Amino acid sequence: xxxxxxxxxxxxxxxxxxxxxxxxxxxxxxxxxxxxxxxxxxxxxxxxxxxxxxxxxxxxxxxxxxxxxxxxxxxxxxxxxxxxxxxxxxxxxxxxxxxxxxxxxxxxxxxxxxxxxxxxxxxxxxxxxxxxxxxxxxxxxxxxxxxxxxxxxxxxxxxxxxxxxxxxxxxxxxxxxxxxxxxxxxxxxxxxxxxxxxxxxxxxxxxxxxxxxxxxxxxxxxxxxxxxxxxxxxxxxxxxxxxxxxxxxxxxxxxxxxxxxxxxxxxxxxxxxxxxxxxxxxxxxxxxxxxxxxxxxxxxxxxxxxxxxxxxxxxxxxxxxxxxxxxxxxxxxxxxxxxxxxxxxxxxxxxxxxxxxxxxxxxxxxxxxxxxxxxxxxxxxxxxxxxxxxxxxxxxxxxxxxxxxxxxxxxxxxxxxxxxxxxxxxxxxxxxxxxxxxxxxxxxxxxxxxxxxxxx
Amino acid sequence: xxxxxxxxxxxxxxxxxxxxxxxxxxxxxxxxxxxxxxxxxxxxxxxxxxxxxxxxxxxxxxxxxxxxxxxxxxxxxxxxxxxxxxxxxxxxxxxxxxxxxxxxxxxxxxxxxxxxxxxxxxxxxxxxxxxxxxxxxxxxxxxxxxxxxxxxxxxxxxxxxxxxxxxxxxxxxx
Numbered sequence: 277x278x279x280x281x282x283x284x285x286x287x288x289x290x291x292x293x294x295x296x297x298x299x300x301x302x303x304x305x306x307x308x309x310x311x312x313x314x315x316x317x318x319x320x321x322x323x324x325x326x327x328x329x330x331x332x333x334x335x336x337x338x339x340x341x342x343x344x345x346x347x348x349x350x351x352x353x354x355x356x357x358x359x360x361x362x363x364x365x366x367x368x369x370x371x372x373x374x375x376x377x378x379x380x381x382x383x384x385x386x387x388x389x390x391x392x393x394x395x396x397x398x399x400x401x402x403x404x405x406x407x408x409x410x411x412x413x414x415x416x417x418x419x420x421x422x423x424x425x426x427x428x429x430x431x432x433x434x435x436x437x438x439x440x441x442x443x444x445x446x447x448x449x450x451x452x453x454x455x456x457x458x459x460x461x462x463x464x465x466x467x468x469x470x471x472x473x474x475x476x477x478x479x480x481x482x483x484x485x486x487x488x489x490x491x492x493x494x495x496x497x498x499x500x501x502x503x504x505x506x507x508x509x510x511x512x513x514x515x516x517x518x519x520x521x522x523x524x525x526x527x528x529x530x531x532x533x534x535x536x537x538x539x540x541x542x543x544x545x546x547x548x549x550x551x552x553x554x555x556x557x558x559x560x561x562x563x564x565x566x567x568x569x570x571x572x573x574x575x576x577x578x579x580x581x582x583x584x585x586x587x588x589x590x591x592x593x594x595x596x597x598x599x600x601x602x603x604x605x606x607x608x609x610x611x612x613x614x615x616x617x618x619x620x621x622x623x624x625x626x627x628x629x630x631x632x633x634x635x636x637x638x639x640x641x642x643x644x645x646x647x648x649x650x651x652x653x654x655x656x657x658x659x660x661x662x663x664x665x666x667x668x669x670x671x672x673x674x675x676x677x678x679x680x681x682x683x684x685x686x687x688x689x690x691x692x693x694x695x696x697x698x699x700x701x702x703x704x705x706x707x708x709x710x711x712x713x714x715x716x717x718x719x720x721x722x723x724x725x726x727x728x729x730x731x732x
Numbered sequence: 733x734x735x736x737x738x739x740x741x742x743x744x745x746x747x748x749x750x751x752x753x754x755x756x757x758x759x760x761x762x763x764x765x766x767x768x769x770x771x772x773x774x775x776x777x778x779x780x781x782x783x784x785x786x787x788x789x790x791x792x793x794x795x796x797x798x799x800x801x802x803x804x805x806x807x808x809x810x811x812x813x814x815x816x817x818x819x820x821x822x823x824x825x826x827x828x829x830x831x832x833x834x835x836x837x838x839x840x841x842x843x844x845x846x847x848x849x850x851x852x853x854x855x856x857x858x859x860x861x862x863x864x865x866x867x868x869x870x871x872x873x874x875x876x877x878x879x880x881x882x883x884x885x886x887x888x889x890x891x892x893x894x895x896x897x898x899x900x901x902x903x904x905x906x
Contacts, residue, residue, distance in 0.1 A: 602829075602832065605829065606829045606830075606832065609829050610829065610830065612818070647790070649786070
């Protein structure tokens with residue numbers, strides 16, 4: 277049995293408290309009126325007078341299509357730009373919405389990031405069951421503990437979606453009736469993108485995932501005490517069923533919760549892309565927690581071949597993520613259709629460093645570090661690569677949400693870091709508390725002997 | 733001047749593995765082992781050095797990547813930068829996404845083919861190469877261990893090999 281050390285518990289609680297304080301600060305620091313924003317603009321102009329002229333020049337160089345795009349973009353977000361003559365006041369209003377969205381978006385990105393790790397871990401768990409993997413059963417209890425965050429994590433995401441639905445924030449522009457009134461594109465999508473249906477779908481996904489998670493973990497515990505394999509066989513069928521349910525709901529979830537922040541834009545492989553991101557983050561987290569527990573002497577039967585396998589998955593799925601990222605980017609870049617390419621133009625112009633930086637973190641770094649077979653057995657190499665991958669995929673989610681919600685007003689400051697700390701602390705607390713609930717080795721799993729002696 | 737070797741033939745791969753370990757412990761020198769299929773762990777038991785084929789493959793991949801990048805940069809950017817369907821041909825980086833499929837494929841192509849050719853050369857395999865198989869049965873269901881006699885006594889050595897489970901022991905003058 278694992279016992280939660282008081283040090284770890286204290287660390288998690290400090291993370292939660294510090295994160296909560298920072299998040300509250302973020303909400304309080306957001307401007308609440310146009311006057312405040314106008315003051316900010318005035319201050320910025322006073323400070324960066326020279327910079328402003330330079331930006332204007334760069335803007336002139338941008339192609340005509342881009343100007344159209346920006347106008348459309350601004351309209352989509354503010355929805356209040358009646359005429360171009362009122363540029364000054366509408367600019368302030370636009371900025372006000374962005375700055376008000378900032379703490380919300382920071383919270384949403386961090387909440388989604390940790391939730392998706394738990395969901396990805398559940399998908400990995402189900403795949404191991406359905407594939408009857410012989411190497412991984414010694415890791416099942418670690419994975420089960422990570423999926424314990426699914427319930428709180430998904431409920432927090434649901435809460436944020438409900439708050440958006442009741443207009444506490446402007447994360448989803450299509451939820452604003454004022455915007456929809458002037459936007460025929462969103463009107464055309466309103467049979468899918470409307471708040472009641474959106475929330476019903478969210479409840480269905482979350483309920484489905486949590487029920488599957490509950491049943492799978494219950495079967496795993498029951499199987500320990502049983503003298504027959506009925507629970508194990510049921511888990512096999514449940515896993516297969518979950519994977520079917522998961523791939524449909526995951527895809528729709530990615531349209532609902534992420535793609536719909538840009539309601540004018542669509543991409544067909546988006547669901548897969550989000551899946552790759554959540555899957556690789558989950559596998560990395562499994563590897564990190566396994567290495568941590570092993571270093572504390574809790575996982576007797578985990579050897580470096582298990583770590584090697586996890587690192588191979590991290591390596592392979594990182595490349596799979598890159599493949600999907602590039603497929604999406606290159607197809608849109610190549611055809612350069614205005615209504616699709618705005619998505620990448622805003623990201624390349626306003627988010628240049630995070631947008632291309634995450635490629636280095638998520639692809640080049642794992643590619644070079646984890647290619648060597650020997651390195652994949654060295655714990656600190658895997659930990660280092662794992663931390664870089666997790667940071668990279670946080671930035672990936674950041675790049676999906678932020679450009680549509682805060683636009684060029686992005687910054688990784690107190691609200692963003694505090695939200696990561698808060699949800700990171702909560703994640704650690706929930707996962708390591710769940711680890712204490714069951715023995716760390718599944719007792720009678722039919723593949724457990726093979727897994728104990730697994731050697732690659 | 734002729735060297736002498738003993739050919740010990742086994743019919744079971746587990747027995748062979750054990751025999752290899754015992755022979756090495758007894759400080760006899762194993763020249764070669766012939767098996768009809770890969771025996772898992774045999775290289776470790778024989779104490780063979782790990783292969784460096786993967787490293788060569790990585791380097792060949794880098795060569796392929798360089799070839800592709802140099803080629804596309806020269807053809808599309810430097811030599812004749814045409815406007816083809818509005819694709820930016822002012823610099824390599826601007827048109828990079830269009831080159832990535834070629835760069836990827838050539839990396840894989842070089843890594844795979846040059847590694848295979850390296851493998852053939854290092855293991856001396858080519859068409860019309862004369863087979864070096866000492867006993868035809870080793871391609872079917874027999875395992876053969878070739879042990880160097882050197883200065884050892886042939887009698888004690890054959891007895892030792894017989895004890896390891898060899899069904900047939902032959903003295904060969906090379």
